[in-house]
Amino acid sequence: MTDSRYSWGRYPSAPQNAHTCSWRSEVSDLMSRVIADHGTTLPFGNGRSYGDSCLATSDQVVQLRTLDRFIEVDWEHGVVLAESGVTLAEILALSIPKGWFLSVTPGTQFVTLGGAIANDVHGKNHHLRGTFGNHVHSFGLLRHGQDLLTCSLSENPELFAATIGGLGLTGVITWAKIQLMPIKSSQIDSTVVRFDSLAEFFKLSAELDHQHEYSVAWIDCLAQGAKTGRGVFSVGDHASYGSLSVEKRKKLQMPVTPPLSLINNLSLHAFNEAYWRVHPATPSRRWGSYEPFFYPLDRVLDWNRIYGRKGFQQYQCVIPDAAAEVAMNELLAVIAASGQGSFLAVLKRCGDAVSPGLLSFPLPGTSLALDFPQKAELTALFKRMDAIVHQAGGRLYPAKDAHMNGSDFRQAYPAWEQLEALRDPSLISRFWKRVIS
Amino acid sequence: MKKVLIVGATSSIASACARLWAQQGSEFFLVARNAEKLEQTRADLIAQGAKSVTVHTMDAVDFSAHPSMLESCLAALRQIDIALIAHGTLPDQKACEGDVQVALKEFANNGTSVIALLTLLANHFEQQHCGTLAVISSVAGDRGRPSNYLYGTAKAAVSTFCEGLRARMFKVGVHVIDIKPGFVDTPMTKGLPLPGPLVSKPEQVGLRIVKGIERKVDVLYAPGFWAVIMLIIKNVPNFLFKRANL
Numbered sequence: 089m090t091d092s093r094y095s096w097g098r099y100p101s102a103p104q105n106a107h108t109c110s111w112r113s114e115v116s117d118l119m120s121r122v123i124a125d126h127g128t129t130l131p132f133g134n135g136r137s138y139g140d141s142c143l144a145t146s147d148q149v150v151q152l153r154t155l156d157r158f159i160e161v162d163w164e165h166g167v168v169l170a171e172s173g174v175t176l177a178e179i180l181a182l183s184i185p186k187g188w189f190l191s192v193t194p195g196t197q198f199v200t201l202g203g204a205i206a207n208d209v210h211g212k213n214h215h216l217r218g219t220f221g222n223h224v225h226s227f228g229l230l231r232h233g234q235d236l237l238t239c240s241l242s243e244n245p246e247l248f249a250a251t252i253g254g255l256g257l258t259g260v261i262t263w264a265k266i267q268l269m270p271i272k273s274s275q276i277d278s279t280v281v282r283f284d285s286l287a288e289f290f291k292l293s294a295e296l297d298h299q300h301e302y303s304v305a306w307i308d309c310l311a312q313g314a315k316t317g318r319g320v321f322s323v324g325d326h327a328s329y330g331s332l333s334v335e336k337r338k339k340l341q342m343p344v345t346p347p348l349s350l351i352n353n354l355s356l357h358a359f360n361e362a363y364w365r366v367h368p369a370t371p372s373r374r375w376g377s378y379e380p381f382f383y384p385l386d387r388v389l390d391w392n393r394i395y396g397r398k399g400f401q402q403y404q405c406v407i408p409d410a411a412a413e414v415a416m417n418e419l420l421a422v423i424a425a426s427g428q429g430s431f432l433a434v435l436k437r438c439g440d441a442v443s444p445g446l447l448s449f450p451l452p453g454t455s456l457a458l459d460f461p462q463k464a465e466l467t468a469l470f471k472r473m474d475a476i477v478h479q480a481g482g483r484l485y486p487a488k489d490a491h492m493n494g495s496d497f498r499q500a501y502p503a504w505e506q507l508e509a510l511r512d513p514s515l516i517s518r519f520w521k522r523v524i525s
Numbered sequence: 526m527k528k529v530l531i532v533g534a535t536s537s538i539a540s541a542c543a544r545l546w547a548q549q550g551s552e553f554f555l556v557a558r559n560a561e562k563l564e565q566t567r568a569d570l571i572a573q574g575a576k577s578v579t580v581h582t583m584d585a586v587d588f589s590a591h592p593s594m595l596e597s598c599l600a601a602l603r604q605i606d607i608a609l610i611a612h613g614t615l616p617d618q619k620a621c622e623g624d625v626q627v628a629l630k631e632f633a634n635n636g637t638s639v640i641a642l643l644t645l646l647a648n649h650f651e652q653q654h655c656g657t658l659a660v661i662s663s664v665a666g667d668r669g670r671p672s673n674y675l676y677g678t679a680k681a682a683v684s685t686f687c688e689g690l691r692a693r694m695f696k697v698g699v700h701v702i703d704i705k706p707g708f709v710d711t712p713m714t715k716g717l718p719l720p721g722p723l724v725s726k727p728e729q730v731g732l733r734i735v736k737g738i739e740r741k742v743d744v745l746y747a748p749g750f751w752a753v754i755m756l757i758i759k760n761v762p763n764f765l766f767k768r769a770n771l
Contacts, residue, residue: 108715109712110537110712111561111562111565112565113561113562157565157566157568157569158568158569158572158573159565159568159569159572160568160572161572170572182572182573182574
């Protein structure tokens with residue numbers, strides 16, 4: 089079987105030819121073969137990066153999802169050692185019944201362990217626990233033509249730092265050992281409340297974030313005038329009482345890629361209005377399974393197809409605290425005025441935990457993420473948004489990006505030169521080629 | 526909790542089944558050629574919840590090694606609830622046509638070695654008076670196709686053998702299931718130009734096998750739609766079939 093892979097946003101549309109292997113011992117030969125045949129390659133996990141950071145310039149990727157074995161689990165200390173293609177969902181399926189949860193989880197459980205490290209993903213508890221990289225004990229790194237290296241804070245520390253958030257450029261991660269956190273139940277105690285303005289969001293965040301493990305907000309990016317900045321704030325904690333059960337709810341499947349995006353202005357205004365209205369004006373408490381709380385979109389497999397054949401782009405930026413409120417207001421004004429944007433708009437305060445990763449995305453500040461159906465007008469809109477982010481000293485998230493310009497990237501991530509120096513010369517992505525030249 | 530013997534334990538379909546059994550806290554005796562891969566499979570099953578996993582290196586075509594394998598298996602498990610015979614290769618049909626030795630070797634890999642193992646196991650299961658002999662053959666055994674008829678012949682031999690054995694073992698309370706997977710995305714089929722919509726994942730096939738064994742199905746197509754496809758293909762008359770390039 090030859091297989092084509094796309095990035096999650098399906099933009100840019102560059103089908104990747106996936107070269108697979110089933111055993112750790114085969115990765116080195118596979119890499120050598122692809123490099124001999126095509127010059128360069130790139131490791132590829134489960135295709136959840138949105139933009140072009142997971143697309144090889146050669147369009148030939150070494151696909152690691154099939155390396156999906158556990159190597160050793162220690163349920164006494166909550167330490168999992170597994171191959172890099174294991175997904176977070178597969179880890180949870182084993183760890184939850186034993187009373188352990190991922191210390192940090194992104195908004196989908198379908199990313200691989202290797203991908204989570206390579207993008208140094210973060211989640212709703214960034215303000216407390218930092219990024220995924222903060223909970224990695226060690227990993228095995230395979231660089232072209234070299235023996236497998238073990239990397240940790242004490243062993244090959246430079247490569248450890250460069251690989252966390254290193255976008256797969258420093259080598260292929262074949263295994264990783266991570267620390268989980270203990271839970272008493274798999275249910276989440278949450279509180280939701282809607283807010284009318286960004287000022288209110290910042291107030292709620294300052295008041296509630298430090299009291300709760302998880303915090304995130306949905307924002308109505310189309311609201312204008314008096315409604316600007318309205319949204320729904322939610323905080324949550326692992327419940328003290330409940331059961332330790334793995335969610336087995338049947339997933340829905342987006343069966344086809346429609347020719348046109350199903351997300352358009354009409355559907356969007358209706359969605360946003362309704363979503364805001366169904367949430368309570370005063371804080372209301374809920375108790376329920378972890379899955380709808382962390383992974384609402386995982387319910388629909390291949391939901392990215394809803395945006396049609398042209399795909400979509402996600403815009404995720406983080407703005408440092410000092411400038412956050414002003415810049416977020418400007419961004420929302422620009423987006424609302426453009427009439428574009430999507431249902432999926434997420435606002436989150438990031439904390440000041442320092443990731444070991446050189447190119448880690450979060451900063452102490454506020455992060456905004458939203459999806460836009462792909463169309464030509466995005467170029468102009470993103471340019472205006474980029475200017476605001478740049479002005480405010482913020483930066484964009486490479487894992488989501490398909491557009492940022494090189495000079496903005498290099499200024500926002502000054503450690504890029506260290507990563508470039510440690511990059512495996514045989515590995516290069518379309519993203520990297522775009523931003524470093 | 527079950528006591529499971531798997532021959533060809535490092536194959537993708539076998540691993541998928543084993544993971545499901547491991548989650549029920551089963552005990553395993555795993556047999557395969559490659560010690561390193563066996564060890565990695567063992568570690569994974571332990572993490573997935575297996576109660577115990579014993580590994581044993583053996584090449585299935587080394588018939589003389591079969592009895593001592595079974596002896597070690599019984600020493601480890603005492604009883605076998607499920608014996609899954611999952612080893613096999615996908616021969617190069619052209620090479621089989623050009624060289625008798627290659628053809629016979631491939632027939633041994635996919636046919637004779639399975640028959641030898643089943644013969645040995647059947648005699649043990651007959652004394653046990655319980656358990657399931659599960660054998661992975663293939664849809665390829667249903668019809669001789671020009672593109673892979675040596676493989677198909679070996680699988681057909683296994684299927685016919687299973688049919689006879691099933692009738693014999695039924696009388697002593699032992700079940701024999703003949704599993705016929707269609708196209709599965711595994712290392713064995715890597716690089717083949719398979720028709721995408723018909724290709725299944727090993728996990729899908731594994732789940733169907735585990736359920737089929739529980740339900741004591743006699744002949745199990747995996748996934749189920751292959752039963753329909755093969756019904757049609759089996760009924761294509763030879764004067765047409767010989768003209769097709771399947």
